[in-house]
Amino acid sequence: MNFPQELFYTKDHEWISFENQHALVGITDFAQKELGDIVYLDIPSLNKIILAEGVFGTVEAVKTVSDLFMPVTGKIIEVNLMIDKTPELINQEPYSTWMVKVLLTSDDNKGSLLTADEYKALIGK
Amino acid sequence: MKESVLTPIHQHLGAKMAPFAGYNMPIQYPTGINAEHDAVRNGVGVFDVSHMGEFIIEGAHALDLIQRLTTNDASVLSIGQVQYSCMTNEKGGIIDDILVYRLEEEKYMLVVNASNIEKDWNWIVGYNFNGAALTDTSEFTSLLSVQGPYAIDTLQKLTSVSLKDIPYYHFKTGMMYGIPDVIISNTGYTGAGGFEIYLNRNLSVEMWNGIFAAGRNYRIRPIGLGARDTLRLEMGYCLYGNDIDDMTTPFDAGLGWIIKFSKDFTGWRVLQNQKNKGSKLALVGIIMEGKGIPRHGYRIMNSDKEPVGIITSGTQSPTLKTGIALGYVDINLKAPGTPLLIEIRDQFYEAKVCRLPFVQSKVK
The missing domain is CATH 3.30.1360.120 (Probable tRNA modification gtpase trme; domain 1)
Structure with a gap:
């Protein structure tokens, strides 16, 4: 299982990458493996500001439904449209398949994000 | 475990x-x-x-016991034949859906759901007044x-x-x-x-x-x-514990074809009565018109957004790539094609009643 060093992670198994005032958010390799075949992504939060640790959407595998939590506070400004037609991309390429693009509105929660090594320790890998 | x-x-x-x-x-x-x-x-x-359970029932009174316990008519089974059936309680509720195998002239095997092995066994033992030989071989x-x-x-x-x-x-x-x-x-x-x-x-x-x-x-x-x-x-096969349970009757679940009133069984009177009066609910197939995956426990609405039922099993169909489900709806809404709305995370998604099976069966 792969956990890129340049990303940050949450205990809820999201990853986040930062570029200036923007961030991309997805789920980790560990999360996609736990879920199994992903078949649907539901993001009703486009153009809304979601607080850190708030639910921004739902990911559905064949047999499971799992909420998605915001790693930081920000406005959802884009949803990855590729996932709509090919949700299996999340299984195949969990780190290049970002789910939402976020405009950061606060630095509140940045300090509580995990590094790759901290996340690996959390999930026991 | x-x-x-x-x-x-x-x-x-x-x-x-x-x-x-x-x-x-x-x-x-x-x-x-x-x-x-x-x-x-x-x-x-x-x-x-x-994990499935297997019970052997044998002896001169084996068939009598099975006839008393199950709704289908096991007397028509020849040796080497299997029958889908169910055991019902006094209220006509389904104790378990089972397979009955006729192994020999006076020897049968019941195959029961893993989650019901203990419940079924106790129920069967409680009705074994004439001393059929019972063995749990699970x-x-x-x-x-x-x-x-x-x-x-x-x-x-x-x-x-x-x-x-x-x-x-x-x-x-x-x-x-x-x-x-x-x-x-x-x-x-x-x-x-x-x-x-x-x-x-x-x-x-x-x-x-x-x-x-x-x-x-x-x-x-x-x-x-x-x-x-x-x-x-x-x-569209039922799963015990999801689509059927002690509170649902075979008629509710569309299993009327495994009830034979030509013989006596526990729950006969209640089920005969229900047959005459008709069920209030029906278990139907539901297919999504577009997006959304129906899941166990989600509410079913009519087109006026009034609650009319509940999903008991649902998934994304790997064959159809569409959400499919079984659910109980008001009997008046059971016709294939009837439009429904499924409540998924506070939103309503369009669906309709679908004839079962969702995917063509390869078995006769």
């Missing part, structure tokens, strides 16, 4: 294991539910369903279900019993892969065709390996309980 004898094999194959009905069972293998589902629809797959029996269009070719390599001469819902007892007294049953829970193999649990590892060797050219795969659920749901 109970274990199947095959558990070390499942773990070696990398299966995700989870507790199911008190057993540690394989839910899915590393390639995932969709690949497993596809293997059964188009190739061949093997399920370890050794702990000694393994059940391997080999399903898919290449199941017959795979298994035929392992036995001299002519499998094509075993009709649907019939079985033969014979030698398979050198193992004697194996029940080879043309049944399944997938609609893909295939056989269910009952054998002594001490020989099940050997049988598993034999089946996989025989199926190598057909790209045989192990299949977990996850795909078992998506496969049965595409057929």
Whole structure:
């Protein structure tokens, strides 16, 4: 299982990458493996500001439904449209398949994000 | 937690294991539910369903007892035949849905759901007034279900019993892969065709390996309980505990065809009454018109957004790539094509009643 060093992670198994005032958010390799075949992504939060640790959407595998939590506070400004037609991309390429693009509105929660090594320790890998 | 004898094999194959009905069972293998589902629809797959329960009922009073306990008419069974049936309580509620095998002149096997083994056993013992001989063989029996269009070719390599001469819902007892007294049953829970193999649990590892060797050219795969659920749901088959339980009657669940009023059974009067008056609810197939995946417990609305029922099983159909479900709706809404709305996370998604099965069955 792969956990890129340049990303940050949450205990809820999201990853986040930062570029200036923007961030991309997805789920980790560990999360996609736990879920199994992903078949649907539901993001009703486009153009809304979601607080850190708030639910921004739902990911559905064949047999499971799992909420998605915001790693930081920000406005959802884009949803990855590729996932709509090919949700299996999340299984195949969990780190290049970002789910939402976020405009950061606060630095509140940045300090509580995990590094790759901290996340690996959390999930026991 | 109970274990199947095959558990070390499942773990070696990398299966995700989870507790199911008190057993540690394989839910899915590393390639995932969709690949497993596809293997059964188009190739061949093997399920370890050794958690299922098996009871032997024998003696001069065996048939009387089965007739009293079950709604279908077991007196029509010839030796080598299987029947889908259910046991009902005094209120007509379903205690369990079961298979009845007539093994010999006065010897039957009931196959019951793993989650109901203890409940069923106590119920049967409580009605055994005339002393039929009862044996719970669940702990000694393994059940391997080999399903898919290449199941017959795979298994035929392992036995001299002519499998094509075993009709649907019939079985033969014979030698398979050198193992004697194996029940080879043309049944399944997938609609893909295939056989269910009952054998002594001490020989099940050997049988598993034999089946996989025989199926190598057909790209045989192990299949977990996850795909078992998506496969049965595409057929509209009920799952006990989800779609049917002690509070639902066979009529509610669309199982009126397994009730035979020509003989007496527990719940006869209530069910006869319900037949005359009609059910208030009906279990129907539901298919999404567009997006959204219906799940157990979601509310069903009519087109005016008034609640009219509840989803009991739902998934994304791996074959249709669309959300499908079973659910109870008001009896007036049971006609195929009736528009419905499914409430998913506070939003309403369009759906309609769909004739079952969702995917064409390969069995007669």
